[in-house]
Amino acid sequence: MRSKKATLLVLAAGLGSRYGGLKQIEPVGPTGETVLDYSVFDALRAGFTRVVFVIRRDIEQVFREKVGRRFASHIEVGYAFQELNHLPGKQPAPETRERPWGTGHAVWCSAAEISDPFAVINGDDFYGAESFQQLRHFLSAADTLARPVQGCMVGFKLVNTLSEFGAVSRGICHVDAGHVLKRVEECAAIERSPKGARQKNPDGSMRMFDDNEVVSMNCWGFTPAIFPLLGRQLEQFLETRRTEPKAEFYLPAAVAELIASQDATVTVLPSASTWFGITYRQDRPKVVAALQALIAAGGYPKQLWGHRHE
Numbered sequence: 001m002r003s004k005k006a007t008l009l010v011l012a013a014g015l016g017s018r019y020g021g022l023k024q025i026e027p028v029g030p031t032g033e034t035v036l037d038y039s040v041f042d043a044l045r046a047g048f049t050r051v052v053f054v055i056r057r058d059i060e061q062v063f064r065e066k067v068g069r070r071f072a073s074h075i076e077v078g079y080a081f082q083e084l085n086h087l088p089g090k091q092p093a094p095e096t097r098e099r100p101w102g103t104g105h106a107v108w109c110s111a112a113e114i115s116d117p118f119a120v121i122n123g124d125d126f127y128g129a130e131s132f133q134q135l136r137h138f139l140s141a142a143d144t145l146a147r148p149v150q151g152c153m154v155g156f157k158l159v160n161t162l163s164e165f166g167a168v169s170r171g172i173c174h175v176d177a178g179h180v181l182k183r184v185e186e187c188a189a190i191e192r193s194p195k196g197a198r199q200k201n202p203d204g205s206m207r208m209f210d211d212n213e214v215v216s217m218n219c220w221g222f223t224p225a226i227f228p229l230l231g232r233q234l235e236q237f238l239e240t241r242r243t244e245p246k247a248e249f250y251l252p253a254a255v256a257e258l259i260a261s262q263d264a265t266v267t268v269l270p271s272a273s274t275w276f277g278i279t280y281r282q283d284r285p286k287v288v289a290a291l292q293a294l295i296a297a298g299g300y301p302k303q304l305w306g307h308r309h310e
Contacts, residue, residue: 005116006139007050008043010036011106011218012063012123013082026124026278028287030295031303035126035278035287040071041304043119046132047140052078052113053123054106070305080110088235094243101234102248103218108234111227117142120220120251126287127154127219128273129299135221138269144223149264151226151255153181154219156275158190158197159211165282167191171216171252172209173268181259181266184216184252214268216252217275229263230254 028035040051051071055063060079071077082100084093086109093101100106107120117139121127131154138152155173162168167189174182190199190209197209233254241247258264274294276287294300 004140005049006047006136007052007114007116007118008040008048009107009110009114009118009120010039010051010053010123011103011120012036012053012067013056013059013100013106026284028278028284029291029304033291033304034067036067036123037070037304038126038291038300039121039123039132040075041300042127042129042132043136044075045129046136048075048119048132048136050076050078050116052080052110052118054080054082054110056100057081057083074305078113080113082106082109087238088231091238094245096243096245099246100248103251104230104237104249104254105234107251108227108230111224111231114224114227117144117221117223120218120222122218122277125217125219125275125277126290127217127275128271130273131219131269131271134269134271135219138267139221139223142221142223144225146223146225148262149225149229149258150223151264151266152221153216153255153266153268154271155214155268156217156219156271156273157211158209158213158215161215161217161275161277162190162192162197163280163283164192164286165280171250173214173216175214175268179268179270181255181268183256183259186250186253214270217277218251220251220255220266226258226264229258233257 026034068077084097119135134154142150169188170190171184172187173184176182187199190197196211199207201207234249237249255266259266276290278284278287295302
């Protein structure tokens, strides 16, 4: 069964601790646009019909006022809430737990709001128009009843996803000759160096990466059939890591397990789009300059929605 509709699911629950504030409302466009404005604009152009924001309850009011309301006249808007105690089986979170359970949990929390094939993105990352076009093309042909569950992932070159101001975490993708994702290796503390991207190991040694390594930037496409599978993976995660105060249920790791169990297949869609994001506050000027260049080249209008944002 194929759907003519498609939803954009935006993961926006994080406050951006390294950045020092709510990154999703940081203006970077010439008339006050956020990175998220550009993502929704690109999704609309690609044919997405709905956007759902995954947020936390404690930021709901400011998010609705500063972010959600600007899209309401352009696309149907929905909200899902990532809460510590929203877990399979309604088991309460440990009292020592303070932070959300991660991106895989955030996606699972949106199940009640998603009934069509959907894309998943981070709310503070810029993926480029081509990425959304590829996602929409894949989702328009996806069979919602297929088993294994059909999914896709937009892949970016590692060298184009690093910050100049500190280390980042990236999902290194292992892909076969047919562009099918085999597994995702979550790697923390990857940084630029004169010899290329590197990761410092606990023993002090360095792991070097090829600049052209394909990485996951949480730009995915799935059918709703993924939700019960994510729920099962989340239950297994909680059985073993529930008491770890900082353990996170990462979406790439969950998808990798579904691939290994042959419950899902994921096609990698290589993108030539420029990726950039705001990880550190020092990243902002670079993002502003990149957007100005894209506007000057005719990729975007100066005012995305026809009015200046507050």
